[in-house]
Amino acid sequence: MKNNTLHNLNLVPFVSVDDMMKIVLEIGVENVLTGIAEYLDADFRRWESFDKTPRVASHSEAGVIELMPTSDGDVYGFKYVNGHPDNMKTGRQTVTAFGVLSEVETGYPVLLTEMTILTALRTAATSAMVAKYLAPKGARSMALIGNGAQSEFQALAFKSILGITDLRLYDIDPASTKKFMHNMADQGFAITACTTEQQAVEGADIITTATADKQYATILTDNMIGAGVHINAIGGDCPGKTELHRDILLRSDIFVEYTPQTRIEGEIQQMDADHPVTELWQVMTGQAPGRTDDRQITLFDGVGFAIEDFSALRYLRDQLERTGHFEDLDMIADPDDPRDLYGMVMRAKANQQE
Amino acid sequence: MKNNTLHNLNLVPFVSVDDMMKIVLEIGVENVLTGIAEYLDADFRRWESFDKTPRVASHSEAGVIELMPTSDGDVYGFKYVNGHPDNMKTGRQTVTAFGVLSEVETGYPVLLTEMTILTALRTAATSAMVAKYLAPKGARSMALIGNGAQSEFQALAFKSILGITDLRLYDIDPASTKKFMHNMADQGFAITACTTEQQAVEGADIITTATADKQYATILTDNMIGAGVHINAIGGDCPGKTELHRDILLRSDIFVEYTPQTRIEGEIQQMDADHPVTELWQVMTGQAPGRTDDRQITLFDGVGFAIEDFSALRYLRDQLERTGHFEDLDMIADPDDPRDLYGMVMRAKANQQE
Numbered sequence: 001m002k003n004n005t006l007h008n009l010n011l012v013p014f015v016s017v018d019d020m021m022k023i024v025l026e027i028g029v030e031n032v033l034t035g036i037a038e039y040l041d042a043d044f045r046r047w048e049s050f051d052k053t054p055r056v057a058s059h060s061e062a063g064v065i066e067l068m069p070t071s072d073g074d075v076y077g078f079k080y081v082n083g084h085p086d087n088m089k090t091g092r093q094t095v096t097a098f099g100v101l102s103e104v105e106t107g108y109p110v111l112l113t114e115m116t117i118l119t120a121l122r123t124a125a126t127s128a129m130v131a132k133y134l135a136p137k138g139a140r141s142m143a144l145i146g147n148g149a150q151s152e153f154q155a156l157a158f159k160s161i162l163g164i165t166d167l168r169l170y171d172i173d174p175a176s177t178k179k180f181m182h183n184m185a186d187q188g189f190a191i192t193a194c195t196t197e198q199q200a201v202e203g204a205d206i207i208t209t210a211t212a213d214k215q216y217a218t219i220l221t222d223n224m225i226g227a228g229v230h231i232n233a234i235g236g237d238c239p240g241k242t243e244l245h246r247d248i249l250l251r252s253d254i255f256v257e258y259t260p261q262t263r264i265e266g267e268i269q270q271m272d273a274d275h276p277v278t279e280l281w282q283v284m285t286g287q288a289p290g291r292t293d294d295r296q297i298t299l300f301d302g303v304g305f306a307i308e309d310f311s312a313l314r315y316l317r318d319q320l321e322r323t324g325h326f327e328d329l330d331m332i333a334d335p336d337d338p339r340d341l342y343g344m345v346m347r348a349k350a351n352q353q354e
Numbered sequence: 355m356k357n358n359t360l361h362n363l364n365l366v367p368f369v370s371v372d373d374m375m376k377i378v379l380e381i382g383v384e385n386v387l388t389g390i391a392e393y394l395d396a397d398f399r400r401w402e403s404f405d406k407t408p409r410v411a412s413h414s415e416a417g418v419i420e421l422m423p424t425s426d427g428d429v430y431g432f433k434y435v436n437g438h439p440d441n442m443k444t445g446r447q448t449v450t451a452f453g454v455l456s457e458v459e460t461g462y463p464v465l466l467t468e469m470t471i472l473t474a475l476r477t478a479a480t481s482a483m484v485a486k487y488l489a490p491k492g493a494r495s496m497a498l499i500g501n502g503a504q505s506e507f508q509a510l511a512f513k514s515i516l517g518i519t520d521l522r523l524y525d526i527d528p529a530s531t532k533k534f535m536h537n538m539a540d541q542g543f544a545i546t547a548c549t550t551e552q553q554a555v556e557g558a559d560i561i562t563t564a565t566a567d568k569q570y571a572t573i574l575t576d577n578m579i580g581a582g583v584h585i586n587a588i589g590g591d592c593p594g595k596t597e598l599h600r601d602i603l604l605r606s607d608i609f610v611e612y613t614p615q616t617r618i619e620g621e622i623q624q625m626d627a628d629h630p631v632t633e634l635w636q637v638m639t640g641q642a643p644g645r646t647d648d649r650q651i652t653l654f655d656g657v658g659f660a661i662e663d664f665s666a667l668r669y670l671r672d673q674l675e676r677t678g679h680f681e682d683l684d685m686i687a688d689p690d691d692p693r694d695l696y697g698m699v700m701r702a703k704a705n706q707q708e
Binding site (some may be wrong): 007009010018020021022024025029053054056059062063064066067069071073076078080082083084086087088090092094096098100102103104106107108109114116117120131148149150151154172176178181183200222288327329330331332333334335337338339340341342343344345346348349351 | 363364368370371372375377378379383389400403407411412414416417419420421422423425431432434436437438440442443444445446447448450452454456458459460461462463468471474501502503504505507508530536537617638671679683684685686688689691692693694695696697698699700
């Protein structure tokens with residue numbers, strides 16, 4: 001099934017977990033992050049041309065299954081993603097994802113892919129792409145609070161896209177910090193492992209919070225936040241899950257992906273429904289100011305939006321021909337005569353008997 | 355990739371078009387139709403336990419791409435389906451589909467499958483299952499107006515589930531009727547090819563309309579419909595597409611899958627928004643009458659609903675172990691340590707170099 005044509009109508013290219021790892025390794029993690037950031041940048045700049053459907057969620061006691069569709073009029077994409085906090089107990093992932101890209105003109109799927117790894121990449125690329133517009137000029141150091149699955153990707157994205165060289169780590173579980181230091185040992189970072197959040201944020205130009213607690217937590221309190229920093233808060237991303245003390249939000253200029261979604265899922269669920277926020281696409285297209293002075297606290301209240309998955313899917317699709325790491329799935333029924341679906345099935349019988 | 359375990363967490367069984375044909379041929383078309391009808395019957399009877407989200411449609415000038423999710427609390431399913439009338443011009447299908455079934459408890463997908471063939475099967479099984487409750491007792495003859503891709507499946511479903519033996523065919527294109535007669539030659543039907551709709555409906559106990567015109571059409575007019583028949587109208591299934599004259603609807607007792615959707619997509623889009631209809635699950639659970647006398651005209655205004663896809667997906671899943679016709683897709687990233695997604699990617703590199 002390997003390496004068939006990208007142009008056979010009834011075959012859909014499929015990128016497995018194994019293929020995704022091969023693609024990332026072949027291109028290089030930092031190159032992939034930079035590449036996705038370019039697609040993200042282009043898509044955020046044409047934000048208004050997207051069909052922005054809210055995600056369609058199916059909730060249960062155990063968790064949630066969501067479909068996140070979007071379209072730019074030429075290409076349609078959706079991501080399937082679940083969130084099941086108790087999955088760890090049975091050796092499963094809390095969050096898994098896969099995605100599909102289709103041609104709007106024909107409705108035919110043109111890509112099916114794993115999206116657990118791809119989502120980790122796009123989340124990090126989004127954070128760094130956003131920081132290009134909001135972080136203080138010449139930022140070199142970043143506090144990284146929460147050293148879980150997303151942390152290495154964040155570090156590499158901020159290195160390749162922003163030039164971050166110094167990392168200050170903290171995690172409630174020292175084993176996570178140790179894992180991070182092991183994984184990033186040869187990446188050219190100056191790394192300081194810290195024993196408190198307070199120590200981690202000292203002197204950092206950028207503060208990234210990527211913790212996994214599903215509750216109203218207070219990873220950062222107001223006294224920890226000095227003037228001029230950029231906060232990249234990506235762990236508070238669903239109702240009932242936040243990371244920052246409310247007072248920090250009151251002192252910050254808050255930037256979001258898509259206001260209606262962030263009001264429900266982001267840090268600003270703690271604030272009044274009319275608390276002022278700026279959508280990032282407005283900053284990127286020059287319609288709203290980003291960072292205006294070097295004492296300003298900027299806050300990216302990131303929750304993840306369908307357009308980011310769309311950008312990542314577009315990027316991935318464009319790497320298929322070059323890398324060849326995909327399989328063709330026989331997913332689209334293709335009778336010679338569309339009126340004769342039954343005959344197609346019966347002819348398969350004849351073919352089997354030959 | 356063939357015939358791996360159904361119990362490996364990170365592998366998702368995939369039923370290709372080829373596998374679907376093998377499953378249908380191995381089990382037998384009529385057995386599959388009867389089997390799906392049993393799952394449909396069971397699911398319609400517990401209608402109230404389903405999460406009935408409206409379909410999520412992305413419209414464009416060329417057509418529509420839809421996601422149709424539903425859940426019964428234990429299992430979650432969705433279908434991706436497009437509708438692109440102009441696809442024929444480029445050798446593509448007007449409608450293609452694929453579907454996914456997942457465990458609600460974990461959010462993990464447990465089945466990915468082609469659904470073009472499966473949808474044809476579930477549509478026919480639904481029609482025949484519904485007719486069990488509404489058609490006149492002892493019905494043996496059916497007019498089949500529209501002899502396209504759905505027609506053979508309808509004929510076989512009504513044969514195996516209702517005992518229909520006599521078919522009266524009509525299609526605006528005689529080539530379609532000829533194709534049908536060729537495909538059904540050895541199935542034990544008494545078939546009459548007719549030259550008008552009027553001739554086709556004469557003496558028929560059941561009238562099935564399955565035409566493909568995307569416009570307000572009038573396949574049947576009031577004078578053609580005698581007392582006591584059951585009309586199975588499945589071709590009018592989107593806004594702007596109907597098959598029956600309004601006067602027929604005024605004389606009929608109308609039965610629908612899900613009222614809010616059928617008001618938009620079904621024959622009853624021609625009627626007032628409060629025109630009385632009965633939901634089928636109410637008939638099936640004894641909460642509303644179905645056919646009450648032998649002069650009554652019953653009308654199934656079928657548009658296709660997510661729960662029917664769900665039933666078909668459940669049926670298919672239960673055939674996998676028995677038939678072995680599926681592949682395992684490596685679609686779920688499965689790091690040994692969920693916090694170490696990056697390490698998993700890097701270890702893949704080490705494995706490649708070994």
